[in-house]
Amino acid sequence: MSHDTNHSRARVSSAEITLIRAQRLRLALVNAIVLLMIWSILSVFVYILVVNQTSSTLDQRLVTYAERLRETFIHFPLSEPGYEERLSTPPKVGQTTFVPYLHELNEIAGSDHAFQWAVWRAKDWKLLSNGDVTPPLESALLIDAKKSDVKGFFNLHVGGQTYRCMQITSHHTGLVIQIFEDVSAQREVFQRLLIILLFGGVAAAILSILGGYSLGLWTLRPLMAARRREREFTADLSHELRTPLTVMATNLELLLRHVDEPLAQHLPWIEGIYRETKRMTRMTEEILDMARLESGGFVELVDIDVSELADEVFALYEPVAVEKGLALTVSLEEAVHCMGDRTRLRQILFILLDNAIKYTDQGTIVLQTQVRGNFSEIIVRDTGIGIRSEILPRVTERFVRGEPSRQRTTSSGLGLSIASRIVEAHQGRLILKSTPGSGTEVRVRLPKGSAYA
Template identity: 35%
Template sequence: MMSFYWDSNDALIQSVYYKVPYIELSSMLREKQNHMRPESILVGKKTYRFVSRPYQGKLPIVEKLSNIPLKTIQIFTEISAEVYYLNRLLWCISIGIGVGALLSIIAGYALARRALIPIQKVWEKQQQFVADASHDLRSPLSVVRGQTQILLRHPDHTIEEESAPISAILKETKRMSNMVDGLLLLARGDSHEEVISCTPVRIDVIIKEIAKKMEPIMDYKQLRVQLHVEGSELLMNGDENRLIQLFMILLDNAIKFTQVDGQIDLECIRQGKSVLVTVKDNGVGISEHELPLVFNRFYKGDSSRSRGDHGAGLGLSIARWIVDQHQGTVHISSGVGCGTTVKIRFPVIS
């Protein structure tokens, strides 16, 4: 750090410092004696920082160098190195900001695409859902329309004479009603509007009652049912109506896909702090590649399994929803020609 001293005539008091390159600097600073704020000045390739202050008469050694009163003192220092490194730092920061902005754009684009994946999947499922629902509703509507047209051709016929078309209309109407009820239940479940009412229920009693109710159907289909309930008072928190609906869906599927003289095993046992319900049949079974899809809505699998009895493909979707609402788990194992086993586990009340 160095100093310039100026007298009242704006003459620079000479000292050892006032040589080249300071001669050029002094000529530039002469005009800036009234600049009281710190400033920077460029001399050639060097940068200096200076500040000017009025002389206050406290430097007797300097006063001896001039017979004229001192007016201004200027203190300056070279800051070329600092300016160089600051410029380099600014350059690095600018590059960093540019690279950061570019990376932010790339990362934002990638994250946006990733965030859109579940939305895209939901959209595709919705589109598939609408297409499947439209297709499944079109078939019964076509039957109803066709049978109605047949009825209109013979307005003079009695109900008994037209019992076949009326029966077909009733069957398809019931089928559409069941489908709409299932869709409404799943839609309310997705939007959390459908809430089950859980109370302590005895699942062993529910299993026994369902098995008893299904006996006439088993006899009509020429099927055998093997019931095994281990223990008593298997108590759990659940919605009795929904649990009945769940087991009716599973038994209905077992009956539908089991051949004449087949057997269906219904088992309810306690395992630790849970109860395990198993529905097993020795029917046509499910292929390995179809197992992950059986819970999808409107999924019906290989048409050869249905033996002409086509459902809406919503049963197992509703069954899984009921199991999830009861904090349970469901697992299906099967093989073509080996039958199907469905295992459901619920927590029990200790």
């Protein structure tokens, strides 16, 4: 098979290119959708976790501070009207009750400068606070203080600022206590986090589409290779069948033209039909054999004495080699075992010896078995025509023959391909070395059998 033919077979049609691009795009989009779903779930989880954790921590601090402040005012209630004047000395009421300084309230409550507090006397809604409360904020706080249904936590939005508030009504002292903190900065942090997660999702989707499209070719490569092998097999099979069918049709046409003549005069035409029929039958059997091997069937692994099996096959092929004028020798180590299928290993030996005899015109063929490390090896070495280096890597492919002279033989080009599949089914290796004009060495390396355990 020429280099040009091989090159043309490797080409990808425009329809296949379009199909590959469409499939790569689909894979990229599916990959992006899955990634976006994962990113969205993760982003929602992270955002809710951060917001809830921050709010929970703040609310807990508000509760702690509010309880301390409430206890302070139980022990030190506000005085009668006049406390708002904030005199330099606290006015006395009776002998024990007084209005403490603001800083004393803070010290007693456990001051935290992040918080502000406002205390209202319910009967006249007078305000005592630990900081500057702007008129808009004071008005908003007063509205909530007068609502009897306001309990616990709430958010207050005033002048572009957001406050987290907690309100306690102390019926014992007649006071409404409000603890609050400006959380505008935290809200901005939450918004930035949300923007980062959104832009991160968009960036991840874009990168996923680009990466998925690029990796799509790598993902589709096995499918493309399988499709190419299928196309090549169809082309090769049609090529291999065309020749015998043409020969048979031609001979039959000649017979039909001479039906009145004695049949004995046309035996060469009949022999040609018979020969090509046998060739097609053998090819069909080999193709079916190949299909069974590629489907994973027909291999039953048991302990096999490889040397004994090689000696049996040698006895069958020695007369064939002698008839062709070749010397067939053996070098068998004792008790070379492997885990294998006896029928399939016998088939490998038939294929290798048949090829060696077929493509060796003079010289020697050696059949050898040996143990090397954890492997048992079968070696067939000949002094035949050899295989060109550019063809050698492809000789285990279907319908590939190494030399032009091999094209003229009755070989189907499936022998080494079948042998290679059998070796792979045994989890072994088929190693070929060849020098054109000097010969070929085929080494079958198989895992050792239980006899070595």
